[in-house]
Amino acid sequence: MIKKNRSKIQWINTLIILGCFLFIIFTTNNIFAEAHEISEVYIESTGNNKYEAKIKAHEQGMLRSLFLLANKLELPTTEIKKIPYADLKEVFKIKKIENELSTIERYRANVTYAYDKAKLFKLLLKYGGADLEYKFNEFIILPVFKQQNILNIWESDKRWNDLWSEARDILNDHKIVYPKKNLFYAEKINEKNLFNLEHEDFINIFNNILFKNVMIITAEFFTNRANSQSIMQVKKYIFNLNQSQAQIITEEFEVNTWADIAHNVNRVIDQVISEYGELKKYNELTDIINEGDIIYKAQAVKKPIIMNFDVFNPSELELIKLKLKKIKQIDEFNIEHDYSTRYKVIIHTNVDEYELAECLYLNGLSYRIHGNLYNLIDIQKGG
Incomplete structure (x- = not known):
């Protein structure tokens, strides 16, 4: 009897542990999943048959939704090229249909579309033209000071972070945004999840900033045991709209004196600006x-x-x-x-x-x- 009870307790404990494990996986994978929607979009069209009429109506509805969202983001829409229906379907999904009326050759309804914001950005950049693309910053950048397993992301008490903070204005002049810490950012981006985030997650977190790419740039100090030379290792993790995996670039700098630290960090900042930035247009064409x-x-x-x-x-x-x-x-x-x-x-x-x-x-x-x-x-x- 005791053995049966013990086995039952062990079985219950196993189920609890398994349930917790699955919950952690599920919540980790969906922690930043946000439901982006555009509602009450009126659609109407005709076609050679009722199915074609419905397809054409949704094509027009998705395109109209794209223009409405672009206007909401204060993006110019005059240069947007014709977008294929297949590309629109990649961004917009039908969530709810109301007041639907379908006849032999006509279709109309009020529709709510769910949309993928990362794919929306990609579509706008692909078909929006030069003026629209210019509105997007080149990078969101997150400088991180690494000490073994400790990641200092938002605090400025480390010289690495402090120098990047001082360079924030000139980075911004070159369309590289280094966001200032706030409670929301600190909650959403921390040392436990930093390297599990994907490009789409950053778009959802920094949802009030238009940007193409993300760069996490880390600095860590090592000592070469062979010659006792101190090394500052810098790694760039680059996420963009067109790649599922981050591109990693590693570079090392010698550190002989304390002054070398600031000098090397400034070199890295200048390098990032030169290679990844785009100077903002301060001069306007003569009207x-x-x-x-x-x-x-x-x-x-x-x-x-x-x-x-x-x-x-x-x-x-x-x-x-x-x-x-x-x-x-x-x-x-x-x-x-x-x-x-x-x-x-x-x-x-x-x-x-x-x-x-x-x-x-x-x-x-x-x-x-x-x-x-x-x-x-x-x-x-x-x-």
């Missing part, structure tokens, strides 16, 4: 306005050009300012401290880049272009 037979040419907008530069003492900074002030073609400039020895100058000018380069050269300055990144150089320092 031509037609009014009757009169054509007015709008005044050209001054176009800011952002350049980075390094200075190591106040006198160097003052010398840069003095040289920039001498250039008449620069209407105004602002210098901001980004991080460590790195500064950012925002130059407002109406001249083209060739003329600006010539003016800078005549005053002992120049610049290098790395992708979309401009680095200002004092020629007298050997640039």
Whole structure:
């Protein structure tokens, strides 16, 4: 009797453990699954038969839903190309039909569609045109400081995270968004689930930000036992709309002094901006306005050009300012401290880049272009 009771208890315990295990798996896989819907979409169409009429009505309804969602996201829709029905069906699924009326050659109804937001973004980027694509940031970036199994994601008490926080504005200028910590983000993205998240999860978490790709970038320190050399290992985990698996890129930097840490982090930040960023369009094309037979040419907008530069003492900074002030073609400039020895100058000018380069050269300055990144150089320092 005792054996039977013991076996029964063991069986119940096994079922409880199994149930908990299945619950954990289920909730982990669906923790960020959100039901995106667009409701009460009126659809109506005719066809050669009632089935074709229904298909065409839903095709128009899905397309209308896409335009409504694009408008809600404040995206331009004038350049959206014709989207095949098969592609629309990948994004939109019929959830509810009301007030349905179907005759031999006509169909109408009010429909609620469920839609996949990641697939919606992909469809908009594929068919939306250049102006729509420009509205999307290139990357969401999450810098993470790794200490063995401990991942520091949101806190800024580590130098790695702190330097990335200081670079947040210039990252944003290049369409790379480093989100600021809030309770929601900290709850949804933590060290337990970070590397289990997929691109779609990030879209659901950062649902008020338009972006194409996600980059988790980690830093971890090691010591080479053979030569006692300290190494900072940086890994980039890149998620995009077109790949199911993250692309991983690893790079190592030598660390000989404490100053090397900040220097290496700044190198990584510059590299990310140069290779993955896209400078925002500050200059607008000159507008031509037609009014009757009169054509007015709008005044050209001054176009800011952002350049980075390094200075190591106040006198160097003052010398840069003095040289920039001498250039008449620069209407105004602002210098901001980004991080460590790195500064950012925002130059407002109406001249083209060739003329600006010539003016800078005549005053002992120049610049290098790395992708979309401009680095200002004092020629007298050997640039």
